[in-house]
Each structure stands twice: as structure tokens, then as C-alpha cells.
Amino acid sequence: MYDDESLALDPVAVAPGRPASLVPGTPGPDRTADRPAPPAPWVRRLVIAALILAAVNLRPAITSLGALLKEVRDGLGMSGTMAGLLTSVPAACFALFGFAAPRLARRFGPGAVVCAGMVAIASGLVLRPLSGSTPVFLVTSALALGGIAVSNVLMPVIVKRYFPDRVGTVTGIYSMALSLGTAVAAAVTVPLTDAMGGNWRLGLGMWAVLAVVAIVPWLPLVRDRSGQRPAARAGTAPEPAAGEHGRITRSRTARMLAWYFGLQGTAAYVTMGWMPQIFRDAGLSAGKAGLLLGVTMVIAVPLSFVLPPLAARMGSQGAIVVVLAVFQVAGFAGLWTAPAAAPWLWAVLLGVANCAFPLVLTMIGMRSRSGAGVVRLSAFAQSTGYLISIPGPILVGTLNQVSGGWGLPMALMILLVVPQVLCGMLAGRNRQIEDEL
Structure with a gap:
């Protein structure tokens, strides 16, 4: 992986629109004093946790x-379209709050923003089950999802900042943890809800406990500036962002990553x-x-650990x-033609198809030379991508509501x-x- 600083853009351009560090034969300033302070070993271990x-x-x-979802729909009186809207709220929140993540990270530091994100997740998960109507349920869900959104965007930034030489490996570690959390929640929510008397509000609210635990290791990282340039820590010129020499929307690679x-x-x-x-x-x-959804999510646990390092070497x-994509087509075709015939298959x-998520996170880390570039690219690709995913x-x-079945919806998914x-x-x-800017 490229070193985060050795290939960062120099702020002095010797040709219009072109930084000095990209012009062959042009001597650059002494960068020794600008090198980021290497994180202490205990800091890196804390960051991993x-x-x-x-x-x-x-x-x-x-x-x-x-x-x-069925119990929530019945309890709050949701229509099929409103339930579809509810399943799209995550994407909408991820897009809205994701665009704000880089600015928040520049002002407060990525560690502080992710810590605040964990607090928002915990708060939303506590308040959501107390909702008595669909609008309140949507608002409290949005609080938790806003915390998820900023954390989504800043995860690759944290990895690039503390582990610039281990992007694939560390991305694999947290992608595996993400898949594990997804799988466990899908598999055990219904059994635990049944054990608590079938109350769907308790079944949703219990996940706030896990979010509270996640706040703890981020507290020491709120003010940590390891891996950041001394100049930026002192409040002077920050590291130039990749888009300072052209809007990131002009990059075809950035647009394709977003799509x-x-x-x-x-x-x-x-x-x-x-x-x-x-x-x-x-x-x-x-x-x-619910168990089948858990299987879908748990399949990604080992694959999410293996896939990013493999992709980083390619x-x-x-x-x-x-x-x-082949796995995805086969899975949706099965749900279309015979969902009960081979549900485990x-x-x-x-589950294998869902590994496109850790793959695209890895590509985000690989498609820019500098840490600032990863911030811009991660925010653009994820926020724009989540906007794209809202209508689906x-x-x-x-x-499903209009046709009365799942054939037409699954045909749409195969076409996409x-x-x-x-x-x-x-x-x-x-x-x-x-190179494209």
C-alpha cells in the first residue's frame, strides 16, 4: 500500500492546476518535519479494539x-409502501449524515466524531422502542442511523490514518466484525424477543446495551492526533484534500465507486x-x-476477513x-422461483454476494494516495452511493403490494x-x- 505521506499532494504548484510533487524533477520542500507522528503501539491496539x-x-x-418487521408493521399500522420507506431510511440517513462527516472530522477529529456516532446509536436504540407512532419511530431510527452514517464514512479514514501500510488487513478485521454484528442481530433477535414475552419493543431496544459498550474505547481517542501532521495539529495549514486540484466528481473512478x-x-x-x-x-x-437472515450475514464474517487483503494484492x-454478482443473481433467482424449496441455499x-460491501470499502482505501484523498473519496462514494440505494x-x-407477490421485485433486483x-x-x-483530477 502507498505510504500516506510520501505521495500526498504538495500545496505549491509549479504549473497551473498541478502540484509540485507530481512534476518530475521538481524538488519538493523538506518533508521531515511534516511527517505524521507514528501512533504508539498501545494506541494502535486501542484503535483495533x-x-x-x-x-x-x-x-x-x-x-x-x-x-x-412484521411485528413492527402490525404494531404501528404500517402499509407495504411505508414499510418499504422504513427499509430505505438507513440509506437516506447514511447519505445525509455521510456528507457532513468530512467537515465534522476536520473540525473535531475522526476519533471524536466516531465516539459521538456511538453515543447517537445508543440513544436512538433506547428511544426507538418507546415510539407510539410511525413518524416518531422514523425519527428515533434516524438518530441511530445518523451515528452509523458518520462512522461508516470515517472507518476507512481511521484505518488509513493509523494503519497506512495495513489497509487491506485492518479493513478485513473491521469488515468481519461488522458482518458478525449483522449476523448475530439477525439470528438472535427473534428468539430473544420470544424469551422476553414476544415484546418487539424489548427485542429492538436490547441492542442499545452493545452500543453503550462501544463508546468506551473511543473516549481516549477523542483528542488523539497520532498519524496527523504536526502543522495540522497546531491549527495551521491542513493536509490538502484530493479535490483541491479539481472537483472529485470529475474523477470517473470516484463516480463509478459511488454507483x-x-x-x-x-x-x-x-x-x-x-x-x-x-x-x-x-x-x-x-x-x-430470522435465522436464515443470520446465516446470510454470518457467511460474510470469514469472507470479509479474507476478501479485503486479497483485493488489496490484486x-x-x-x-x-x-x-x-453471479452469486447475487443466483440468490435472487431462488427467492423468485422457489423461496421455500432451498432457503438455506x-x-x-x-451472503456471499453481500461481500461486495467490504470489497468496495477496500477499493476506497486503494483509489487515493493520501489520507485526505481517502476522506473525500469515502464521503463522496458512500454518501452518493446511499442516495442511489434509497429507491430500491x-x-x-x-x-410487492401492487403485484401481490415477489416475482416482479426479484426480477428488478436481477436486472440491476x-x-x-x-x-x-x-x-x-x-x-x-x-491522476484523474
């Missing part, structure tokens, strides 16, 4: 709701939000449907994009695989956004 605990909390707010992120996110949120309902409509019990990630296939779950719910593959292959080319 903080990343793991934060990642575990980035999906239970969503998958626990998917497992209890790939959005299309794979559409598939993931349809899977997490609607797959249990598809199985229940096919005659499976609520507990088994010049182009297009081949992985295609392989994951469909769950496994879609809503449309799936509406098509085509642009997803094209964008993923273009985003996976071995290049950096600085």
Missing part, C-alpha cells in the same frame, strides 16, 4: 428491525429488509426466517466483482446486477483519483 466494537454496532439497528456502492447497497438493503418477509410469506416461521478487482448465496427497497415494497457489474469493474481498475 475500538474499530471492532464500533463495527459490531453498525448493522444491528437495521437487521434487528428486518427480523421483526457500485449504491447498487450493491440496494441489493444488501433489500436482502436485510425484505428477505425474512419473503421467507415468511412462503410459509416459514418468523424464527426460521491490480484490478473486476474479477471479484463478477464472481460476487438462497441465504448462503446472498421502497420500489420492492411497492411492487448488470449496471452494478459494469460500475464495479470500472471502479476496480488500478488507478488513483489524483
Whole structure:
């Protein structure tokens, strides 16, 4: 992996629009004093623990709701379209709050922002079960999802900052933790809810305990500035962002990453939000449907650890994009034609397909030379991608309500695989956004 500082853009340009460090033969200033202070070993160990605990909390707010969606719909009187809107709220919040993450990180530091994100997750998960109406439920869900959103965007930034030479490995670690949290929440929410008397409010609210635990390791990192330039710590000139020499929207790689992120996110949120309902409509019990969603999520646990380092060693990630897409088509085709015939197989296939998420996170870390570039690219690709993914779950719910079945919604999901593959292959080319700006 490229060193975070040796390839960072120099602020003095010797040609219009071109920084000095990119002009061959142009001597640059002495960078010795500007090198980031290396994090102490205990800080890196603390960051790993903080990343793991934060990642575990980035999906239970969503998958626990998917497992209890029928009970929540009945309890709050939601229509199919409103339930589809509810499954799209995560994407909307991720986009809205994700755009604000870089500015917040520049002002307060990424550690402080992620710590605040954990507090927001815990608060939202405590308040959401107390809601007595759909609007209040949506607002309290948005509080938790806002915390998830800023943490989503800043995870690659934290990795690049503290582990610039281990981006693939550390991304794999927290991606595995994210998948584990997703799987556990999907699998145990219904059994634990049944054990607590079948109260869906308790079943959703219990995940706040895990979020409170995640706050603790981030507290010492709130004011930590390891891995940041001394000048930036002193409040002087910060590290130039990748887009200072051109808007990031001019980068084709950045645009393709955003579209790939959005299309794979559409598939993931349809899977997490609607797959249990598809199985229940096919005659499976609520507990088994939740367990199947758990299987889908747990499949990604080992793969999320293996895939990012593998992708980081490859010049182009297009081949992985295609392989994951094949699994996705097969899984959605199974849900379309015979959901009850081989539910375990469909769950496994879609679990493998969901590994597109750690793959795109890895590509974000690889497509920029500098830490500032990763901040810009992560915010743009994730926030824009989540905006792209908003209509999908809503449309799936509406098509199901209009058609009375799941054939038309699943046909739509299979059709969307085509642009997803094209964008993923273009985003996976071995290049950096600085070269395109």
C-alpha cells in the first residue's frame, strides 16, 4: 500500500492546476518535519479494539428491525409502501449524515466524531422502542442511523490514518466484525424477543446495551492526533484534500465507486429488509426466517476477513466483482422461483454476494494516495452511493403490494446486477483519483 505521506499532494504548484510533487524533477520542500507522528503501539491496539466494537454496532439497528418487521408493521399500522420507506431510511440517513462527516472530522477529529456516532446509536436504540407512532419511530431510527452514517464514512479514514501500510488487513478485521454484528442481530433477535414475552419493543431496544459498550474505547481517542501532521495539529495549514486540484466528481473512478456502492447497497438493503418477509410469506416461521437472515450475514464474517487483503494484492478487482454478482443473481433467482424449496441455499448465496460491501470499502482505501484523498473519496462514494440505494427497497415494497407477490421485485433486483457489474469493474481498475483530477 502507498505510504500516506510520501505521495500526498504538495500545496505549491509549479504549473497551473498541478502540484509540485507530481512534476518530475521538481524538488519538493523538506518533508521531515511534516511527517505524521507514528501512533504508539498501545494506541494502535486501542484503535483495533475500538474499530471492532464500533463495527459490531453498525448493522444491528437495521437487521434487528428486518427480523421483526412484521411485528413492527402490525404494531404501528404500517402499509407495504411505508414499510418499504422504513427499509430505505438507513440509506437516506447514511447519505445525509455521510456528507457532513468530512467537515465534522476536520473540525473535531475522526476519533471524536466516531465516539459521538456511538453515543447517537445508543440513544436512538433506547428511544426507538418507546415510539407510539410511525413518524416518531422514523425519527428515533434516524438518530441511530445518523451515528452509523458518520462512522461508516470515517472507518476507512481511521484505518488509513493509523494503519497506512495495513489497509487491506485492518479493513478485513473491521469488515468481519461488522458482518458478525449483522449476523448475530439477525439470528438472535427473534428468539430473544420470544424469551422476553414476544415484546418487539424489548427485542429492538436490547441492542442499545452493545452500543453503550462501544463508546468506551473511543473516549481516549477523542483528542488523539497520532498519524496527523504536526502543522495540522497546531491549527495551521491542513493536509490538502484530493479535490483541491479539481472537483472529485470529475474523477470517473470516484463516480463509478459511488454507483457500485449504491447498487450493491440496494441489493444488501433489500436482502436485510425484505428477505425474512419473503421467507415468511412462503410459509416459514418468523424464527426460521430470522435465522436464515443470520446465516446470510454470518457467511460474510470469514469472507470479509479474507476478501479485503486479497483485493488489496490484486491490480484490478473486476474479477471479484463478477464472481460476487453471479452469486447475487443466483440468490435472487431462488427467492423468485422457489423461496421455500432451498432457503438455506438462497441465504448462503446472498451472503456471499453481500461481500461486495467490504470489497468496495477496500477499493476506497486503494483509489487515493493520501489520507485526505481517502476522506473525500469515502464521503463522496458512500454518501452518493446511499442516495442511489434509497429507491430500491421502497420500489420492492411497492411492487410487492401492487403485484401481490415477489416475482416482479426479484426480477428488478436481477436486472440491476448488470449496471452494478459494469460500475464495479470500472471502479476496480488500478488507478488513483489524483491522476484523474
